[in-house]
Amino acid sequence: MKPSTAVLVSQIRLEQKSFWRNRQAAAFSFLMPLLLLVMFAAIFDGDVAPGLDFRRYFVAGMLGVSIMSATYTNLAITLSFHRDLLILKRLRGTPLSTSALFAAKAASSVVLVVIQTILVLVVGRLFYDVAFPANWLAFVFFVVLGVVVFVSVGIAFTVFIPNADSAPAMVQMPFLVLQFASGVFFSYHETPAVLRWIANVFPLRWLLEGLRAGYLGLDFVHVTKAPDPDGAGSVFIPDTVSGFGAITSQWLGILIMLAWFAASGWVALRHFRWEKRTG
Template structure:
């Protein structure tokens, strides 16, 4: 037991003295979170669009239409003439251009149907090569015009729809990103870190010298696991504290359950890292193998965007790898306040991954290069 604690303490000292380790483990996740929070914003609106308006009518109705569009969530209105607006649309600086021609106000005041063959007083210009923006933008503009028409006709609907928000907590972009960054940190530190470190120690003969001592392999692995679990827990708390004080990101669930998910993720990816280190003869081969495994997981693990948005072809892969379940577990505790029973599937899958990977790591572990 004494050797176990000494080895754990020695490993923690190695972490503390390694400047690169401190930068990559502590500061990189925090800087990534700050960068994403700054560029993407910490508000709840994820939709953003710029609309240019050239009002040639200058009537009460044209001003009302511009106001309706400007007050729509996520819409920013710029007042430009036609020439500048069309150039801005072509460059991508503006998503949609609306020209309000003379006669718009008088047409609405007359309350008469639109005469056949007569030019429409509202002209819409947009780039249809971007179907998402064009469809959403067209819908928003049509709704604004419809609202103006109803107002001019003094239309009163007989039946209305009552909306009820059933979302328990408002989810902002930064609330979604922080658990993903934690998941990325755990995977990178343990899968990539363990593979490179153990392979390096083996090549330099450090493991061979340890093998010549009374130290058991189980004690060595247990010390590595304990040190990295403590390190990952400390990292997670540091990231969450920064997220709380800067972006007001809260943990709605149990901190104990959150740390348990962190523990499971650490154990799982550490075990995979040991497997890679055992199968690699040198650190030069361990690094690329670990990167080849971890890099695709960044895009299919729900770290930066929801798993449900991935193509159907990738869904079976997502359901087979551990990173998706780690991200789901962290996000469930932080964003939804989920309990252990509600996170049964992620916990079971991560535990199964850890058990299988640990058995393989124990069987394939080598003290020396063969």
């Protein structure tokens, strides 16, 4: 093994040990999405579109929430704490390269994403009758894209966090708003226009649509409006997508996510703070 690889592996192991040994924090960030999954699936039933059980729609949505939680939330909060505790300052005085440090943090988030993805897929399959992904290629593509984008957004977001005390609130609040706006708990098409505008600007909605395209083979970006057969309103029938279509149909979302990746990467490279603010 090359020394740099050994250092990277060693750093990833440390990140993992440190994450799991802080049991309360680990339980919170790890079990929260699963808890929400179980509760919401118990509360809501019925169809989100004709023939589509809400729970199938929702399981795919919770997967996106899990990804964002393991990357954005986890990184933004731990980096803020490590900055205030002067851990980052100490590391900056060692030969450990900045890229190795961030690669280890990102890779450690990926470990969490993989475990959570497997858990959500298994829970969905066993308890909510949600089949495994229809299109593995598209599914993995969007999981990876989501990780890349939200790792970058999480690191960049620390630029705006003044101190560790305010980190959890500052990180969770926009995340919560986005979850409601982006169609995790409710169908995106049935939320008010203001929320839909918000959802369209931020990356979470587009990750969810991509995951649904890969997971369920349904494209909720391109829907057909039809009168509700059961009532007075209307329903939104998603297109069916397969093969590369599950990726290409999401071109707009992919572009928006990449724009977030580029913008947050620029902010992180230019403005990342290694030390807490003084004075």
